[in-house]
Amino acid sequence: MGHEPARHWTRRAPRPITRQTRKAACRDGAPVHLTGPPMSRYSPAEIEPKWQQAWDEALTFRAERKEGKPKYYVLEMFPYPSGRIHIGHVRNYTMGDVVARYKRATGHNVLHPMGFDAFGMPAENAAMASGGHPKTWTYDNIDTMVDQMKPLGLSIDWSRMFATCDPEYYGQQQALFLDFLEQGLVYRKNAVVNWDPVDMTVLANEQVEDGRGWRSGALVERRELTQWFFRISDFAEDLLEALDGLDDWPAKVKTMQANWIGRSRGLQFAFSTTDAPEGHDRIEVYTTRPDTLLGASFVGISPDHPLAKHLERDNPEVAEFCAECRRVGTSEEELETAEKKGLNTGITVRHPFDTSWELPVYIANFILMDYGTGAIFGCPAHDPRDLEFARKYELPVQTVFAPAMGEEGTFILPEDGGPAYVPPKVETVRYLKPFAGAEAMTGDEAVDAAIAFCEENGVGQGVTKFRLRDWGLSRQRYWGCPIPVVHCEACGVVPEKKENLPVVLPDDVSFDQPGNPLDRHPTWRDVPCPSCGAPARRETDTMDTFVDSSWYFARFTAPRAETPTDMADAEYWMNVDQYIGGIEHAILHLLYSRFFTRAMHLTGHLPEKSREPFDALFTQGMVTHAIFQTKDKAGRPVYHFPEDVELRDSSAFLKDGTEVEIVPSAKMSKSKKNVVDPVSIVSDYGADTARWFVLSDSPPERDVEWTAAGAEAAHRHLSRVYRLAMEAAGAGDDAGSGDEALLREMHKTVHDVTQGIESFGFNAAIARLYAFTSTLAKADAGGPAKRQAALTLAQLMSPMTPHLAEEMWSLLGGEGLLADAPWPTADETMMVESTVTLPIQINGKRRAEIEVPKDMGKDEVEAMAMAHESVQRALDGGQPKKVIVVPGRIINVVV
RNA sequence: GCCCGCGUGGUGGAAUGGUAGACACAGGGGACUUAAAAUCCCUAGGCGCAAGCCGUGCCGGUUCGAGUCCGGCCGCGGGCACCA
Numbered sequence: 001m002g003h004e005p006a007r008h009w010t011r012r013a014p015r016p017i018t019r020q021t022r023k024a025a026c027r028d029g030a031p032v033h034l035t036g037p038p039m040s041r042y043s044p045a046e047i048e049p050k051w052q053q054a055w056d057e058a059l060t061f062r063a064e065r066k067e068g069k070p071k072y073y074v075l076e077m078f079p080y081p082s083g084r085i086h087i088g089h090v091r092n093y094t095m096g097d098v099v100a101r102y103k104r105a106t107g108h109n110v111l112h113p114m115g116f117d118a119f120g121m122p123a124e125n126a127a128m129a130s131g132g133h134p135k136t137w138t139y140d141n142i143d144t145m146v147d148q149m150k151p152l153g154l155s156i157d158w159s160r161m162f163a164t165c166d167p168e169y170y171g172q173q174q175a176l177f178l179d180f181l182e183q184g185l186v187y188r189k190n191a192v193v194n195w196d197p198v199d200m201t202v203l204a205n206e207q208v209e210d211g212r213g214w215r216s217g218a219l220v221e222r223r224e225l226t227q228w229f230f231r232i233s234d235f236a237e238d239l240l241e242a243l244d245g246l247d248d249w250p251a252k253v254k255t256m257q258a259n260w261i262g263r264s265r266g267l268q269f270a271f272s273t274t275d276a277p278e279g280h281d282r283i284e285v286y287t288t289r290p291d292t293l294l295g296a297s298f299v300g301i302s303p304d305h306p307l308a309k310h311l312e313r314d315n316p317e318v319a320e321f322c323a324e325c326r327r328v329g330t331s332e333e334e335l336e337t338a339e340k341k342g343l344n345t346g347i348t349v350r351h352p353f354d355t356s357w358e359l360p361v362y363i364a365n366f367i368l369m370d371y372g373t374g375a376i377f378g379c380p381a382h383d384p385r386d387l388e389f390a391r392k393y394e395l396p397v398q399t400v401f402a403p404a405m406g407e408e409g410t411f412i413l414p415e416d417g418g419p420a421y422v423p424p425k426v427e428t429v430r431y432l433k434p435f436a437g438a439e440a441m442t443g444d445e446a447v448d449a450a451i452a453f454c455e456e457n458g459v460g461q462g463v464t465k466f467r468l469r470d471w472g473l474s475r476q477r478y479w480g481c482p483i484p485v486v487h488c489e490a491c492g493v494v495p496e497k498k499e500n501l502p503v504v505l506p507d508d509v510s511f512d513q514p515g516n517p518l519d520r521h522p523t524w525r526d527v528p529c530p531s532c533g534a535p536a537r538r539e540t541d542t543m544d545t546f547v548d549s550s551w552y553f554a555r556f557t558a559p560r561a562e563t564p565t566d567m568a569d570a571e572y573w574m575n576v577d578q579y580i581g582g583i584e585h586a587i588l589h590l591l592y593s594r595f596f597t598r599a600m601h602l603t604g605h606l607p608e609k610s611r612e613p614f615d616a617l618f619t620q621g622m623v624t625h626a627i628f629q630t631k632d633k634a635g636r637p638v639y640h641f642p643e644d645v646e647l648r649d650s651s652a653f654l655k656d657g658t659e660v661e662i663v664p665s666a667k668m669s670k671s672k673k674n675v676v677d678p679v680s681i682v683s684d685y686g687a688d689t690a691r692w693f694v695l696s697d698s699p700p701e702r703d704v705e706w707t708a709a710g711a712e713a714a715h716r717h718l719s720r721v722y723r724l725a726m727e728a729a730g731a732g733d734d735a736g737s738g739d740e741a742l743l744r745e746m747h748k749t750v751h752d753v754t755q756g757i758e759s760f761g762f763n764a765a766i767a768r769l770y771a772f773t774s775t776l777a778k779a780d781a782g783g784p785a786k787r788q789a790a791l792t793l794a795q796l797m798s799p800m801t802p803h804l805a806e807e808m809w810s811l812l813g814g815e816g817l818l819a820d821a822p823w824p825t826a827d828e829t830m831m832v833e834s835t836v837t838l839p840i841q842i843n844g845k846r847r848a849e850i851e852v853p854k855d856m857g858k859d860e861v862e863a864m865a866m867a868h869e870s871v872q873r874a875l876d877g878g879q880p881k882k883v884i885v886v887p888g889r890i891i892n893v894v895v
Numbered sequence: 896g897c898c899c900g901c902g903u904g905g906u907g908g909a910a911u912g913g914u915a916g917a918c919a920c921a922g923g924g925g926a927c928u929u930a931a932a933a934u935c936c937c938u939a940g941g942c943g944c945a946a947g948c949c950g951u952g953c954c955g956g957u958u959c960g961a962g963u964c965c966g967g968c969c970g971c972g973g974g975c976a977c978c979a
Contacts, residue, residue: 077979079979080978080979082979117979120978120979121977121978121979122978122979193977194977202977203977204977204978205975205976205977205978206977206978207977207978208977252899252900253899255898255899256898256899256900256973256974259897259898259899260898260974260975260976262898330976330977331975331976331977332896332897332975332976333896333897333974333975335896336896336897336975337896337897338896366896370976384896385896468976469976471976472976472977474977475977476977477977544977545977545978545979546976546977546979549979582973582979583899583900583972583973583974584973584974584979585974585979586899586973586974587898587899587974587975587976588974588975588976588979589979591976696907696908696918696919697907697908697918697919697920698907698908699908699909701900702901702908703901703972707906707907707920707921709906709920709921710906710907710919710920712920713919713920714919716933717919720934723934763907763908763909763918764909764917764918766918766919767908767909767917767918767919768917768918769918770918770919771917771918777935837914838914839913839914840914841913841914841959841960843959843960844913844958844959844960844961845960846913846914846915849914881959882959883959884913884959884960886913889913890913890914890960891913892913892959892960893959894959894960
């Protein structure tokens with residue numbers, strides 16, 4: 001290391017350069033250390049670009065098939081090119097990088113790619129807001145983000161990068177679509193969308209605010225359009241069953257998916273109607289609780305049910321009610337949280353068990369046409385929604401079952417004002433109105449008995465249904481993958497020929513008016529019919545962006561292939577061994593991807609093993625930051641940037657002395673002014689500090705709060721490590737008295753850090769590295785032992801802080817690039833301790849501890865514990881009731 | 896509303912059902928320095944002079960032993976099919 005450059009990495013980096021420079025000059029002028037080697041400071045600005053260049057030149061992270069070497073595919077969920085990387089990205093990619101670098105060091109051939117999920121609404125919104133083009137906006141953003149990501153020193157094979165808006169990518173996606181179409185995996189049907197009648201455009205759910213279009217403010221309507229659907233529901237059973245085999249997925253994600261797919265066993269049967277219009281003499285209903293049939297008090301149908309639509313035609317009251325229901329948004333959340341409303345149709349149905357018992361038929365706003373048959377019977381006593389509805393419309397409430405004998409407790413019958421009684425189906429309850437099976441049964445048993453009874457008596461049939469609906473992929477938007485079909489007057493819907501792919505988006509479009517620019521493009525729609533050659537029109541809908549992200553991981557295995565995938569590459573690289581991303585994708589993205597890989601297998605684009613594409617999944621938490629706020633005169637919050645706030649004694653103040661309220665751990669958002677920009681962190685402290693910090697402190701699956709103090713501490717620690725490495729490099733060749741102790745600790749650290757990384761306990765691994773750094777700093781060891789310890793420390797830190805580690809490696813005389821060095825192994829014999837400390841509990845509370853040889857017998861341990869003065873004191877001359885000795889763990893004396 | 900999580904010192908957090916608070920931040924004290932910065936050392940859950948007592952959101956349960964398992968409640972977060 002030569003002389004220091006002008007730029008210095010001082011404690012508080014965001015200081016003006018002039019001051020730093022002055023200080024540096026002053027320091028360099030007077031020798032700080034009069035003895036020993038010249039002491040250089042840790043300078044990430046210098047070493048980080050140096051090592052990044054070294055890795056680049058050596059093509060260290062270029063992934064190539066190497067038969068015979070175990071492959072490892074690690075992938076972080078690719079980003080949307082919003083324009084700037086976010087500290088959450090840094091955390092996500094750093095975690096992936098730790099895994100990637102660790103796997104490289106343990107002899108794996110690693111694939112670690114990066115790309116961009118580049119289609120979507122923000123690009124169009126930006127174009128509408130500031131007049132640019134979505135394409136320019138997107139590619140500019142990608143350039144910026146790549147520039148921001150590269151300095152992080154991620155071990156990514158950048159040669160495989162692509163964006164989903166590249167025609168080379170979406171053209172292959174169109175080929176997939178055509179193959180799916182041919183295979184019968186895609187079809188068209190009507191579906192409702194949010195329609196803005198003023199802007200004449202389809203709105204996404206997030207563009208609907210309180211039932212109004214976000215730009216026009218117009219009341220949103222539901223409108224039916226013919227749209228394309230993937231038959232994901234055909235795979236419901238398989239997608240559900242296969243969850244069992246995903247051993248390395250978080251249980252919570254599997255539970256969420258299982259609930260989403262929602263397999264249920266129930267009874268489907270028909271009520272016969274009275275006074276209903278022709279063709280509606282039966283109403284089919286589906287129920288998962290046929291055991292409550294004797295508690296039925298009304299029948300509810302969806303406003304979109306055929307009977308409701310029929311009545312609507314010549315009954316203005318019904319028409320108005322249905323119209324009102326349709327003003328509620330299309331999302332399940334809105335339907336469920338809206339006030340329960342119904343309209344009595346005047347039609348009644350006969351109860352299947354007693355034809356003299358008539359139930360009223362209501363059109364109800366909380367019944368979905370998409371689920372079951374779009375009609376239900378209401379049992380208010382055992383369903384909170386039905387109870388709310390029954391109380392509102394003064395319908396009867398009749399309890400069917402009550403808590404089992406002896407567990408009644410404070411049970412209040414729902415008809416007496418109690419809440420709806422909905423115990424878990426595995427719980428045994430007492431049936432007050434049984435019609436099948438015993439009086440005391442579990443809900444599950446009762447449902448089975450009820451289905452059997454109904455089937456025997458010809459009332460209905462047991463059926464299995466799924467909540468999972470088919471995946472609607474049509475979007476009435478420009479910035480997405482065009483659906484490659486053509487509408488021909490003579491031939492109908494005709495797939496585009498594969499040789500005509502990609503169907504490329506036209507560049508000459510404008511966003512000065514709402515609606516889909518593809519619809520109003522002068523020529524783009526006009527094409528000859530691929531079948532008969534007559535003039536025809538292109539489909540102007542584009543694909544849901546979830547399609548783009550449902551197979552990008554497969555494309556990374558052969559990103560430039562002329563077909564969607566290359567089988568040899570897919571065979572070699574698939575599956576993704578470790579997938580890392582946010583929990584917010586637990587359901588949709590992951591479920592759609594699991595469907596897509598199944599469909600890609602059926603159409604010959606992926607091997608059988610890739611039906612489940614992600615062998616292991618890790619869901620990481622968010623990065624949060626405190627919000628600094630004051631209140632204006634009206635009491636509304638005013639937000640302040642962290643750099644405008646001074647922290648004094650855990651309170652915060654503005655420059656003018658106003659005290660600021662600190663809201664801790666809030667999700668970062670621009671409007672709250674609590675966003676931390678990774679770029680400034682990297683330029684202030686270096687990438688290694690940023691990487692080290694986002695991994696320390698918080699377990700990866702949990703949120704981590706970014707604090708300036710924490711980042712400084714991380715930087716201080718790395719400087720210390722660097723100093724220790726310098727010291728070790730310059731130390732003599734004599735042995736020291738603490739050599740063995742240091743090396744013992746080193747081996748334990750190797751073991752613990754390895755475990756930490758293997759189990760995604762990055763924060764624990766880092767805590768261990770802190771401890772070992774302390775040990776090394778204090779060790780009374782000789783030069784050789786210190787150098788060995790420092791080299792190992794560099795290796796153990798290399799997945800987290802690769803540049804610093806590489807620098808230490810070269811300082812200490814390591815061979816070649818550390819990035820190519822094998823992972824250290826712990827010598828088990830160095831880790832064995834001869835004695836163990838056992839805590840002694842008295843009645844479960846720790847009162848003392850004894851140190852015993854590791855292999856001491858249980859009886860001897862017990863005798864030693866009993867002889868201990870605090871045990872004797874507790875016994876007070878008596879005998880213990882019980883003594884539990886867990887060898888190597890604990891002693892508990894019960895007195 | 897429904898599904899899934901999470902809740903531990905002043906703060907971020909650690910803890911295969913077995914010593915609650917590792918490691919770190921902020922704090923307090925000290926060393927070095929003319930001084931400051933940097934660095935290093937010590938201290939540190941609460942209450943108590945102490946012996947000791949109390950402590951993992953709240954209430955209850957299982958267990959020799961519960962932060963961890965079970966039930967109920969409260970609070971916060973994620974998802975709810977056109978945000979990505």
